[in-house]
Amino acid sequence: MAGMTVADMIGLFADDTGQVNVTAFDGSTFGPDDAPLHLIVKNSRAVYYMVEHPNDLGLARAYLQGDIASPEILPGDPYEVFKRLTELEGSFHRPDSIGLAKMLSTVAKHGIRHPERPAIEGPSKLRRITEGLLPHTKAGDAATVSYHYDQSNEFYRLFLGPSMTYTCAVFNTPDDSLEEAEERKLNLVLDKLGVKAGERMLDIGCGWGSMEVLAAKRGIHVLGVTLSQEQVDWAQDWIRREGLEDLAEVRLMDYRDVPEGDFDAICSLGMMEHVGFKHYPSYFKEILDKLKPNGTLLNHQITRTRSTDGKTAGQFIDRYIFPDGELASPGEIEMVIQDTGFEVVNQENLRQHYALTLHQWNKNLQDHWDEAVAMVGEPKARLWGLYIAGSALNFELNNIQIHQFLCVKPNKEGTDSYPLRPWWYDGSSRQ
Incomplete structure (x- = not known):
């Protein structure tokens, strides 16, 4: 491009520390x-x-279309x-106004262009609203959850593995297999809840049913609900294959529409990201009303x-991964839980475990890369590798965390029905 080269443009935003080499199409x-x-x-x-989106969205579009590459990137895994x-974060800086004007002038000399967005990109927040899909309404939630989860089940299985569990696993050592770590997480949830054989449990945002199968094998009557067909x-x-129809059920249903109540326990694993912060009070009130006195809640969220x-x-996550997704801090969440009327018994941060989980998922994706590309196309396979790798790094850097909140619904006599010390470390249920 006349006026400035691509290398000149990069120099406006970054110092040459000797650690990065960029080769551009203009030589x-x-x-x-x-x-x-x-x-x-x-x-x-x-x-x-x-130029059109000088943020994560513009960079993601270029990467997904194959316009930016690196020999250091494994197929679909930009983690390194x-x-x-x-x-090198300290070497990046804002350009001065003169340099920025020169860069924009160089681009403009070649014509103002708006290249088509990748075909797999979802609609913007404004477009969703104009189509009547208001954030965190029942219609809006149904559409955004369907966008994320109603992909090919077989594609998800490529990286989630046979457990089909799409939340943070729990590792004793980094060398644990994904399957045993995911089963350990499910058992930890049930152990914390203290739910026993013969009791009733609701799983909000149940995913592909891994919790339902394990809970039913413990003799628990479990109902799972999801917005993904x-x-x-x-x-x-x-x-059906496990022969657990008498104990386990999964419905296509919004949690707000579940007619049953008086559950002994409720879990919500990786679903709160879709709720929206201002809706937290009504969300926890809905759960409180569905529990028996002394019933337990395990809320697990990023x-x-x-x-x-x-x-x-950012725009990348909103357009490609979790439309309308929102995250809050653990302190803000716990305050809402307490204000709703729950007693918080335990809070646990599993940040390191989620980083390990994501690395396992991306390894699975790389091991099945050709199959993934044949199944969903290279841009979408790249998308999931990009999302998983970026998430793993953000958990490692403590930019995001994941917390489990164990809560009890008080009764009029108080909540002295649970043991004085944590009961889940040895895998035993509440007595």
Whole structure:
């Protein structure tokens, strides 16, 4: 591009520390050839994406379309590139106004272009609203959950593995297999809840039914609800194959529409991300009303590290992963839980465990990369590798966390029915 090269543009935003080499389609280069990290800008579309959206959305569009690449990236796994760029965070800076004006003038000389967004990109928040899908209404939640989860079940199985459990696993050591770590997490939830054989349990946002199968095998009567038809089909078939229809049921249903009440226990694993912060009070009130006195709740959700952080995610997450998703800090969540009327018995941060889980998922995806590309196309396979790798790094850097809140619904006499010390460490249920 006349006026400024792509390398010149990169120099507006980053110092040459010798750690990154960028080779561009216009023949320009930034950084030394022997740098440990190499990036390739393959065409002008990448530049236009970044000019139109100079944030995570523009960068993601270019990567998903294959306009930006790196020999250091495994197929669909940019974790190492993310990690190295994070280590160079101090070398990035805002450009001065003169340089920025020169860059925009250079781009404009080639024409104002708005390249088509990737076909797999979801609608913007504004478009969803104009179509009547208001955030965190029943219609809006149904649409956004369907967008994320009603993909190919077989595609999810490629990276989730046979447990089909799409939340943080619990590891005793980093060498644990994903399957045993996921089963350990499910057992931990049931042990914390203290739910016994013959009692009734509700699972809000049940996914593909792994909790239903394990709980039913313990003799628990369990109802799971989800807004994804694909998940319902998978879960119902799994329950039938296990011969557990008399104990386990999964419905396509909003948790707010569950007519039953007086549950002994309720769990919500990885569902709160869809609720919306201002709806937390009504969410926990709905759960409180569905529990028996002395009933237990296990709420398991991704959290912001600080309450001063914004609740909403960036445009990339909103368009591609979790439309309308919001995260709050553990302190804010616990305050709402307490104000609703629950007693919080225990709070546990599983941040390190989620990073390990995500690395296992991405390894599975890489091991089945060709199959994944054949199944959903390379852009979508790249998307999930990008999301998983970025999430793993953010958990490792403590930018986000994941917390389990164990809560009890008080009765009029108080809540002295649970033991004086935590009862779940040895796998025993509440006595």
